[in-house]
Amino acid sequence: VVRIVALLTDFGAVDPYVGAMKGAILSVCPEATLVDLAHEVPPHDVLAGALTLDAAYPTFPAGTVFVAVVDPGVGSSRRGLALQAGQYLFVGPDNGLFSFVLREHSEARVHGIENARLFRSPISPVFHGRDVFGPVAGHLAQAVPLEEVGPKIEDPVLLEAPEPRRLATGEWEAAVLHVDRFGNLTTSLSGRAVEGARAVEVAVGGATIPWVRTYSDVRPGSPCALVGSSGRLEVAVREGSAAARLGIGKGSPVRVRVVW
Amino acid sequence: VVRIVALLTDFGAVDPYVGAMKGAILSVCPEATLVDLAHEVPPHDVLAGALTLDAAYPTFPAGTVFVAVVDPGVGSSRRGLALQAGQYLFVGPDNGLFSFVLREHSEARVHGIENARLFRSPISPVFHGRDVFGPVAGHLAQAVPLEEVGPKIEDPVLLEAPEPRRLATGEWEAAVLHVDRFGNLTTSLSGRAVEGARAVEVAVGGATIPWVRTYSDVRPGSPCALVGSSGRLEVAVREGSAAARLGIGKGSPVRVRVVW
Amino acid sequence: VVRIVALLTDFGAVDPYVGAMKGAILSVCPEATLVDLAHEVPPHDVLAGALTLDAAYPTFPAGTVFVAVVDPGVGSSRRGLALQAGQYLFVGPDNGLFSFVLREHSEARVHGIENARLFRSPISPVFHGRDVFGPVAGHLAQAVPLEEVGPKIEDPVLLEAPEPRRLATGEWEAAVLHVDRFGNLTTSLSGRAVEGARAVEVAVGGATIPWVRTYSDVRPGSPCALVGSSGRLEVAVREGSAAARLGIGKGSPVRVRVVW
Numbered sequence: 001v002v003r004i005v006a007l008l009t010d011f012g013a014v015d016p017y018v019g020a021m022k023g024a025i026l027s028v029c030p031e032a033t034l035v036d037l038a039h040e041v042p043p044h045d046v047l048a049g050a051l052t053l054d055a056a057y058p059t060f061p062a063g064t065v066f067v068a069v070v071d072p073g074v075g076s077s078r079r080g081l082a083l084q085a086g087q088y089l090f091v092g093p094d095n096g097l098f099s100f101v102l103r104e105h106s107e108a109r110v111h112g113i114e115n116a117r118l119f120r121s122p123i124s125p126v127f128h129g130r131d132v133f134g135p136v137a138g139h140l141a142q143a144v145p146l147e148e149v150g151p152k153i154e155d156p157v158l159l160e161a162p163e164p165r166r167l168a169t170g171e172w173e174a175a176v177l178h179v180d181r182f183g184n185l186t187t188s189l190s191g192r193a194v195e196g197a198r199a200v201e202v203a204v205g206g207a208t209i210p211w212v213r214t215y216s217d218v219r220p221g222s223p224c225a226l227v228g229s230s231g232r233l234e235v236a237v238r239e240g241s242a243a244a245r246l247g248i249g250k251g252s253p254v255r256v257r258v259v260w
Numbered sequence: 261v262v263r264i265v266a267l268l269t270d271f272g273a274v275d276p277y278v279g280a281m282k283g284a285i286l287s288v289c290p291e292a293t294l295v296d297l298a299h300e301v302p303p304h305d306v307l308a309g310a311l312t313l314d315a316a317y318p319t320f321p322a323g324t325v326f327v328a329v330v331d332p333g334v335g336s337s338r339r340g341l342a343l344q345a346g347q348y349l350f351v352g353p354d355n356g357l358f359s360f361v362l363r364e365h366s367e368a369r370v371h372g373i374e375n376a377r378l379f380r381s382p383i384s385p386v387f388h389g390r391d392v393f394g395p396v397a398g399h400l401a402q403a404v405p406l407e408e409v410g411p412k413i414e415d416p417v418l419l420e421a422p423e424p425r426r427l428a429t430g431e432w433e434a435a436v437l438h439v440d441r442f443g444n445l446t447t448s449l450s451g452r453a454v455e456g457a458r459a460v461e462v463a464v465g466g467a468t469i470p471w472v473r474t475y476s477d478v479r480p481g482s483p484c485a486l487v488g489s490s491g492r493l494e495v496a497v498r499e500g501s502a503a504a505r506l507g508i509g510k511g512s513p514v515r516v517r518v519v520w
Numbered sequence: 521v522v523r524i525v526a527l528l529t530d531f532g533a534v535d536p537y538v539g540a541m542k543g544a545i546l547s548v549c550p551e552a553t554l555v556d557l558a559h560e561v562p563p564h565d566v567l568a569g570a571l572t573l574d575a576a577y578p579t580f581p582a583g584t585v586f587v588a589v590v591d592p593g594v595g596s597s598r599r600g601l602a603l604q605a606g607q608y609l610f611v612g613p614d615n616g617l618f619s620f621v622l623r624e625h626s627e628a629r630v631h632g633i634e635n636a637r638l639f640r641s642p643i644s645p646v647f648h649g650r651d652v653f654g655p656v657a658g659h660l661a662q663a664v665p666l667e668e669v670g671p672k673i674e675d676p677v678l679l680e681a682p683e684p685r686r687l688a689t690g691e692w693e694a695a696v697l698h699v700d701r702f703g704n705l706t707t708s709l710s711g712r713a714v715e716g717a718r719a720v721e722v723a724v725g726g727a728t729i730p731w732v733r734t735y736s737d738v739r740p741g742s743p744c745a746l747v748g749s750s751g752r753l754e755v756a757v758r759e760g761s762a763a764a765r766l767g768i769g770k771g772s773p774v775r776v777r778v779v780w
């Protein structure tokens with residue numbers, strides 16, 4: 001049996017936090033195969049973490065345990081969650097980090113984390129990644145059943161999904177959710193909204209952006225709009241940064257007209 | 261048997277150095293499970309590397325081999341070390357990187373690295389991580405005994421641990437040792453110095469900082485002081501950066517009064 | 521059998537791309553041992569990716585599968601490649617990323633990637649790392665033969681290797697190929713060009729740089745020139761940044777006189 005434990009955090013690569021959490025997982029389950037997803041989620045940005053997790057987890061094999069920690073409320077009364085959704089298990093704080101997983105999987109079984117026998121000891125009130133979530137993920141990788149982690153929970157925190165508005169003109173007003181490393185702009189509009197359209201007109205920062213299939217359909221340095229790799233509408237510049245070229249960032253509005 | 265080899269370096273994620281060192285370990289011990297601790301230790305900052313290692317290694321399972329490389333003296337006459345401390349093995353340059361491990365483990369068995377049959381060949385005088393420390397870590401993961409690595413050493417380099425001063429007033433004058441990714445300030449004062457105190461008064465940059473148990477005991481944007489996750493006194497700002505908010509950084513003084 | 525799959529990309533540690541590609545590999549080959557080489561190759565910089573791969577792959581054990589993705593032409597008509605060179609396998613876009621591997625291994629067997637049964641489905645035209653290269657690497661790790669991936673290819677893209685010029689004076693005019701994390705400057709001149717020389721004179725940015733064996737042969741803060749860890753001539757500053765100290769960067773000329 002392969003026991004994959006995949007890690008997503010806002011801990012970065014400078015500090016000891018990622019290492020300490022990995023050690024805590026391996027101390028419970030030395031056979032675990034640890035996989036780093038991303039550790040540079042912007043500090044405390046739960047929504048960014050939720051979107052990143054959402055774009056990565058569906059490619060993993062059945063049985064993968066995801067431990068995700070973006071946890072501004074550590075040590076407070078916010079609960080911890082362990083949940084099964086589809087063929088996956090997830091562990092982390094109950095602050096919305098699993099919003100998109102839970103919306104996708106209405107059948108998910110969600111449990112609170114309460115069984116202190118599964119924790120590291122003593123527990124620091126400022127580092128549950130190491131002392132609570134990591135060890136619980138290790139136990140789940142060891143096939144400990146969810147029921148042992150804690151009681152069933154019916155009301156996990158769900159973030160308001162940033163939804164595009166439908167304007168009176170029939171256009172969508174979406175927003176930039178994320179600027180990636182390349183300067184590509186991921187928007188709040190699902191690619192499904194434009195599926196099968198005769199034409200798509202995208203306007204951002206005063207400019208109209210040509211609708212294409214892939215980056216190389218325009219010339220280097222030119223902007224384009226397309227369905228990005230996570231299925232959302234994306235604005236990009238071929239071999240360049242749309243964020244820099246168009247002068248827009250997270251939260252900026254993007255206007256989309258779909259012609260059927 | 262699981263053979264965990266955990267890596268800590270100042271090599272970063274842009275250059276080929278981490279990859280080359282991993283290949284060298286795996287060429288000796290293909291069954292090794294490599295675990296990245298942190299690779300963005302500030303370049304050449306041995307004390308920062310030592311503190312990072314110290315905060316991460318104790319969570320790992322027995323038998324883990326740590327290879328740590330922050331090595332400004334590479335190629336000079338500085339020795340290499342392989343040592344056993346507690347249930348762990350450590351490999352790296354003899355420049356103080358293992359100071360806190362050695363202080364914690366007076367029983368540690370420390371050996372110099374001299375047996376060239378365990379090295380990669382040829383040896384570059386500028387990359388012992390790949391050619392010396394990585395391969396030796398691989399051999400230790402393969403259960404090669406310490407004695408085969410080189411002779412016993414009694415005088416490994418120990419860094420001056422930055423210790424807080426006790427002032428005539430009875431207060432502690434500690435210093436900021438590290439600013440983490442979140443802008444939290446780790447100080448040189450051990451949490452043990454305040455254990456059981458009736459009250460703790462922390463002053464930094466002219467401001468008095470409330471003493472709390474965890475970040476969420478204050479309002480978002482407000483400063484607080486507490487025992488951090490590695491057991492040291494820490495100054496933080498809830499959901500913000502204490503470094504930016506208080507305008508202080510590494511080396512800044514922190515005054516602490518403990519009321520019994 | 522250990523199945524090592526080593527990853528090199530320009531995807532960074534903020535976005536979900538590295539995680540999504542890893543999941544796609546593990547879904548094909550759950551027993552794979554994933555090894556991160558470097559994910560902060562400058563965006564779209566194929567030559568930088570090729571040089572980084574070249575400096576890391578030769579340390580790995582036989583049988584390692586390398587999946588390298590720096591892919592500005594994703595979704596266009598550029599081909600994908602799977603190739604065997606020496607005891608290694610490589611997968612990625614046909615854009616020059618494997619230039620140095622192919623130059624070193626004239627016997628390499630190079631195949632185009634065409635067999636869609638080995639891909640993830642559906643295929644995004646903007647993310648072949650996840651949908652094509654990752655899965656193909658997983659299948660190669662599962663011992664699928666190269667022939668099944670696609671037809672033999674005789675003309676893979678090879679980048680112009682930046683070669684130093686020989687001047688009328690007998691000197692070499694090399695260029696800075698890469699500035700590493702430490703500010704060390706890797707040049708285009710192979711260390712072989714100075715092997716056995718009586719003296720080597722290096723001039724850069726108006727300054728003459730002393731020729732040494734390792735960094736600590738000069739005083740902290742002083743510049744030096746030497747054969748770097750990948751066998752190329754390098755200009756460095758001991759415990760400092762040559763890029764900052766000498767005010768030069770990628771592409772800057774370096775003059776070298778070899779005295780026999």
